[in-house]
Amino acid sequence: MISYLDNIDSAKKMIYAFYALGVLFVFKVIYPAVSDTNITLWVLNELIVFTSFFVLSFSFDEYLGSKSNYPITIILTAGILTGLLFVIVSVISVIFAEDVSYFDSAGVISNIVITLFSFLIAASGIFILMAFKGLFYLRQKKDPASFYYTMIIFFILSGISTSLKEIDAGMNYVHDAIFVVTILLILVNSVRVAWIAFLLKKQKITLLGISIIICALSGITFSSTLSGSVFYEILFRFSPGLTNILNLIMIYGCIYFGVVFFTALFHLPTAEAFDRKAQEVSSMMDLGKLITQVFDFRELAETITTTTTKVSNSDAAWLVLQNSEALDLVSVNGIGYLEADALANAVCNTENRDLTEPVILAPAALRNYQSKNPNPNFYKSLSVAPLKVHGKVSGYLFAARSRDVPYDEEDKKAISAFADYAALAVENAKLIQESIEKERMEKELDVAREIQYKILPRETPKCETLDISALFIPAFEVGGDYYDFFCLGDKKLGFVIADVSGKGISAAFVMAEVKGIFESLSQLNLRPAEILRRVNEILKKSLDKKTFVTAIYGIIDTNTGILNFSRAGHTPTLIRQNGTVQKLTPPGLGLGFDGGINFNDSIKELEIKLNFNDIVILYTDGITESQNELNEEFGLNRLEKILEEDNSASIDRLSNKIMTEVTTFSSGKSQHDDITLVIFKWISKN
Amino acid sequence: MADFNINVRGVGSVDVIDLHGYLDAHTAPDLENAFNRLINDGKYKVVVNFDHLKYISSAGLGVFMAYVETMRDNKGDIKFSNMKENVYNIFDLLGFPMLYEFFEKEHEAVNKFTD
Numbered sequence: 001m002i003s004y005l006d007n008i009d010s011a012k013k014m015i016y017a018f019y020a021l022g023v024l025f026v027f028k029v030i031y032p033a034v035s036d037t038n039i040t041l042w043v044l045n046e047l048i049v050f051t052s053f054f055v056l057s058f059s060f061d062e063y064l065g066s067k068s069n070y071p072i073t074i075i076l077t078a079g080i081l082t083g084l085l086f087v088i089v090s091v092i093s094v095i096f097a098e099d100v101s102y103f104d105s106a107g108v109i110s111n112i113v114i115t116l117f118s119f120l121i122a123a124s125g126i127f128i129l130m131a132f133k134g135l136f137y138l139r140q141k142k143d144p145a146s147f148y149y150t151m152i153i154f155f156i157l158s159g160i161s162t163s164l165k166e167i168d169a170g171m172n173y174v175h176d177a178i179f180v181v182t183i184l185l186i187l188v189n190s191v192r193v194a195w196i197a198f199l200l201k202k203q204k205i206t207l208l209g210i211s212i213i214i215c216a217l218s219g220i221t222f223s224s225t226l227s228g229s230v231f232y233e234i235l236f237r238f239s240p241g242l243t244n245i246l247n248l249i250m251i252y253g254c255i256y257f258g259v260v261f262f263t264a265l266f267h268l269p270t271a272e273a274f275d276r277k278a279q280e281v282s283s284m285m286d287l288g289k290l291i292t293q294v295f296d297f298r299e300l301a302e303t304i305t306t307t308t309t310k311v312s313n314s315d316a317a318w319l320v321l322q323n324s325e326a327l328d329l330v331s332v333n334g335i336g337y338l339e340a341d342a343l344a345n346a347v348c349n350t351e352n353r354d355l356t357e358p359v360i361l362a363p364a365a366l367r368n369y370q371s372k373n374p375n376p377n378f379y380k381s382l383s384v385a386p387l388k389v390h391g392k393v394s395g396y397l398f399a400a401r402s403r404d405v406p407y408d409e410e411d412k413k414a415i416s417a418f419a420d421y422a423a424l425a426v427e428n429a430k431l432i433q434e435s436i437e438k439e440r441m442e443k444e445l446d447v448a449r450e451i452q453y454k455i456l457p458r459e460t461p462k463c464e465t466l467d468i469s470a471l472f473i474p475a476f477e478v479g480g481d482y483y484d485f486f487c488l489g490d491k492k493l494g495f496v497i498a499d500v501s502g503k504g505i506s507a508a509f510v511m512a513e514v515k516g517i518f519e520s521l522s523q524l525n526l527r528p529a530e531i532l533r534r535v536n537e538i539l540k541k542s543l544d545k546k547t548f549v550t551a552i553y554g555i556i557d558t559n560t561g562i563l564n565f566s567r568a569g570h571t572p573t574l575i576r577q578n579g580t581v582q583k584l585t586p587p588g589l590g591l592g593f594d595g596g597i598n599f600n601d602s603i604k605e606l607e608i609k610l611n612f613n614d615i616v617i618l619y620t621d622g623i624t625e626s627q628n629e630l631n632e633e634f635g636l637n638r639l640e641k642i643l644e645e646d647n648s649a650s651i652d653r654l655s656n657k658i659m660t661e662v663t664t665f666s667s668g669k670s671q672h673d674d675i676t677l678v679i680f681k682w683i684s685k686n
Numbered sequence: 687m688a689d690f691n692i693n694v695r696g697v698g699s700v701d702v703i704d705l706h707g708y709l710d711a712h713t714a715p716d717l718e719n720a721f722n723r724l725i726n727d728g729k730y731k732v733v734v735n736f737d738h739l740k741y742i743s744s745a746g747l748g749v750f751m752a753y754v755e756t757m758r759d760n761k762g763d764i765k766f767s768n769m770k771e772n773v774y775n776i777f778d779l780l781g782f783p784m785l786y787e788f789f790e791k792e793h794e795a796v797n798k799f800t801d
Contacts, residue, residue: 501744503711545755546714546748550780569780589781593751602784621744631708631741633772 013059020052025115032111032237039167046163049239050156053126060130071135071195072203072210078131079214081124082253086217088121089224089231118238125246128253129155135256136192151185155248158182159241166240182248190256193263200278201271204264211261218253225250276311280414283307287421297429301331301422304397308418309333312383312411314399319422320344321387321395328395335400344398347384356393358385358416360407381406385419389427397422448478448508455515461485461493465558465684469651471659471677473622479674480507480549481620482514486522491559494522497678498551499570499620501590506547513542514549528553528566529588529605536568536591536599543592550590552618561610561682566603569593571624572636574617574643575608581644583636584608610682615651617643622675623658626666634665651679692720700731700796706738709746717746721753730762733795737768742776754786763787765795 027048031041064074129152136148161175199207225231225247235243267274287307290300301319308317316335320327327348332340348355361382379400387395397419401407407415452474460468470483480500488494496518500507517538521531531553539549552573554565565573569590572583588603610616619639626634642661648654655677662675690713691706701724709717724732734750754764767789769777777783789795 499744501748503745544752546745546752548744548748548751548780550744571779585779587781587784589784593781593785602781625743 010059010062013055013062017052017056017059020048020055021119024048024052025119028115028118028238029111032114042163042167046160046239046241049122049242050159053122053242056123057126057130060127061133064130064134071199072206074131074134075207075210075214078128078253079210079217081128081131082214082217082221085121085124085128086221088117089221092117092234093224093230114234115238118235121235122238122242122246125242125249129249132252132256135195136189147185147189151182151189154178154182154185155245156241158248159245162240162244183251186248186252186255190252190259193260196260196263196267197274198278199264199267199271201268201275204268204271208261208264208268211257211264215254215257215261218250218257222247222250222254276313280311280417283311284417284421287418291421291425291428297425298330300425300429302333304418304422304425305331305333308397308399308415311418312399312407312415313401313405314383315402316340316379317397317399318344319395319397320348321426322393330395340398343379343382343400344396347382347398348396355384355386355396356388358383358412358419360384360412362406380404383407383412383415385412385416387419387423387426389423394423394426445478445505448505449474452478452508452511455482455512457484461487463493463558465561465682466493466556467651467679467681467683469655469677469679469681471655471675473659473671473675475503475622475671475674478505478508479503479622480511481622481674481676482511483618483676483678484515484518486519488522488525488555491557493556493558494553495556495618495678495680496522496551496553497570497618497620497676498549498591499622499674499676501546501548501550503673510543510547510549514539514551518553527605528555528564529603532566532568532588532591532603533600536589536593539592540599548590548592556610556680561614561684563608563610563616563680564605566605568603571619571621574640576615576643576646577611579644581640583640610680612682612685614682615643615646615654616680618676618678618680620674620676622671622673623662623677625673626662626671626675627669628665629668634662638665651681655679690716692716694720694724697733697792697796698800700733700799701729702733702735702792702796704735704738708741709739709749710741710743711745714745714749717749718752721749725753725756728760730757730760731799732757732762732764733789733792733799734764734766735768735792736766736770736773737792739770739773742773747776747780747782750782750786763799765789765798767792767795 027045031045064077133148158175158178161171161178164171165175196204196207225235225243232243235246287303290303305317305319308314314334316333318332318335318340319330320341321330322328327341327344329337329341329344335343347361361384379402381401383399385397385399386393387397397415399407399411399415453472456472457470460470468485472481472483474481480498480502482496482498482500484496486494486496498511498514498518500510500514514535517535518531521534524531526534532551535551535553543549548569550569550571552565552567552570554563556563565584565586567573567584567586567588569588572585575582575584584606586604586606589599593599617639624634624636624639628634638661639658642658643654646654646657648657658677659675689707690709691704693704693706695702695704703717703720705717707713721732724730750764757763765787766777768791769788774788777786777788782788787795787798789798
């Protein structure tokens with residue numbers, strides 16, 4: 001039945017309780033008082049009373065269960081009901097004085113009134129008992145149910161034994177034995193008051209007041225309901241058993257709140273320390289949550305300084321970050337910016353010790369720093385805790401007291417814990433900043449790559465005597481490859497292939513510059529060697545010492561098939577004539593070298609007469625230096641071999657074949673340099 | 687990442703830099719630091735031993751260009767030795783033999799300074 005009642009919903013519990021009380025009420029109107037003349041009626045009366053209040057207790061239990069996290073609320077409610085009980089008892093005692101006989105001849109109306117009174121009293125008593133249950137379960141880690149239920153069972157047994165005693169005086173010893181056990185159980189259950197420790201100081205003071213009042217009220221109510229009093233008579237008529245239980249409840253209330261009073265009293269001196277610890281823990285938890293939610297470090301810093309001030313009982317707290325040289329004041333609480341800055345600098349610069357561990361500065365040491373301060377606000381104690389991430393100090397959290405209570409080790413630990421949180425937040429903010437920065441950089445790189453594509457010719461020139469194929473595959477980063485074609489008039493075609501040393505944005509910038517230089521110089525119709533000399537003159541001035549450019553510049557006469565070209569440090573040119581592949585490497589230093597010797601003298605020009613089906617291949621080292629998983633390079637030999645064996649119908653096919661070979665070779669490794677491949681094929685038979 | 691190692695040792699009045707592994711855009715700063723330290727110490731006679739170098743990229747080549755002038759301005763030089771053929775070919779293509787002295791053996795390069 002108990003588990004059944006526990007499981008049904010609250011509305012139903014109320015209805016059942018209402019029915020039970022209704023039955024009891026009707027019964028009571030008909031048979032107002034118990035009497036030992038009719039045993040059956042007596043037993044029936046007790047049965048109905050016990051059942052109806054038992055059912056009612058479940059409704060109360062449910063209500064109190066929802067308040068179990070607010071012990072003070074439960075106690076206040078219990079206190080009010082105890083007060084109510086006390087008032088009722090007092091009023092009845094005064095009104096009816098000793099005139100018990102009045103009840104024997106009472107009419108229906110007074111019966112009803114008395115019954116309602118009894119209802120109210122019994123309900124209050126049961127409610128108080130259930131409130132005790134709520135308190136009893138509070139903050140209990142072990143399951144204490146068995147103790148509590150044993151006590152309740154003895155309450156009920158005690159109630160039943162009262163009836164036995166009244167009916168048969170010989171059963172007196174049973175009642176007494178049960179009574180003694182019940183009192184013992186009450187004592188045992190009364191010492192379970194651990195929940196008091198978790199109350200705040202203010203709540204403990206409130207509890208102190210309420211508990212002494214409840215204790216006293218319970219005591220007085222108990223004494224005025226002892227057998228012989230008016231009240232006892234009234235209740236006894238209602239139900240002898242319930243009267244006994246009510247008495248026990250009053251005893252329980254008196255003892256329990258007596259214990260609560262003294263426990264609260266003894267907890268009072270440590271209450272403040274307990275409060276502070278609790279506050280510290282809860283603010284730590286709040287901060288931990290904040291760190292993952294708030295991306296704005298300054299906002300978080302405000303919270304950190306505010307909580308530090310509060311939790312460490314300080315008058316001021318401020319947070320500085322250690323930048324490469326200076327200290328950067330991020331947030332202040334309870335102190336001016338200028339003063340905080342001056343103090344932070346004074347301490348960090350003067351303190352000889354490494355401030356890698358938290359430090360408390362005594363008043364004597366402090367006076368030193370503060371005398372330098374234009375507006376000294378003599379702090380009596382100062383605590384400095386470093387913000388450490390991966391063993392590196394990224395800043396300091398300061399806390400200061402102007403009262404004459406120096407910081408102790410506990411304070412130091414707390415402030416240091418806040419500093420750790422601040423360090424975490426700094427690191428977090430930094431990482432977020434970095435990822436935003438990285439995203440931005442990646443976007444910029446995309447733009448740069450797009451520009452690089454636009455700098456290169458969109459299509460190869462069309463020519464009746466010459467097939468031209470050009471291919472450019474950028475590496476992930478932007479690079480410095482460049483190729484171009486120039487129409488020079490007189491059926492002459494200029495071409496250039498160049499590679500800027502290094503990679504990334506800087507190489508791409510140089511590449512753009514190189515494009516501009518070749519574009520304008522090509523229009524002067526100069527010899528290839530002369531063009532490269534002039535390019536070198538210009539680049540020498542603009543490039544830094546470690547950057548250089550390799551290039552080949554050439555001119556093809558599309559009428560005659562005469563190819564003139566010069567090389568400035570660039571990879572060898574491959575040419576296939578009559579099935580034989582040759583490497584052409586005319587001397588020439590890379591562009592931008594200013595090594596003291598004359599670039600102009602180093603550079604030579606080569607002239608080749610192209611015949612039908614002759615193929616010329618220009619490329620950048622992205623092809624020859626592409627690596628496989630064993631870090632072997634593709635190399636020039638492989639390229640030569642492909643060219644030698646090639647019988648493709650078109651040079652686009654040849655270009656594809658080369659790229660397929662390179663890709664197959666380097667599969668499993670990412671392309672780490674731009675690849676440029678330019679192929680010419682002379683297709684005129686004259 | 688490909689590994690790269692630098693070891694600098696004194697041989698008489700000359701300093702020899704031993705290069706190990708892969709010298710590319712990522713590892714070039716290590717070599718730059720080594721040169722900077724030598725210059726700070728007033729040591730301008732340098733032989734670079736390429737015996738254990740497996741790979742050099744264009745960024746690696748640039749480092750030598752960046753420092754040779756300083757060395758020569760201070761009556762020193764950067765000389766190369768023990769270069770394998772594949773590495774030498776890269777230097778050769780760029781025209782380095784016109785600017786630098788290459789030696790088969792380290793002691794030849796060192797002796798060239800002391801002669």
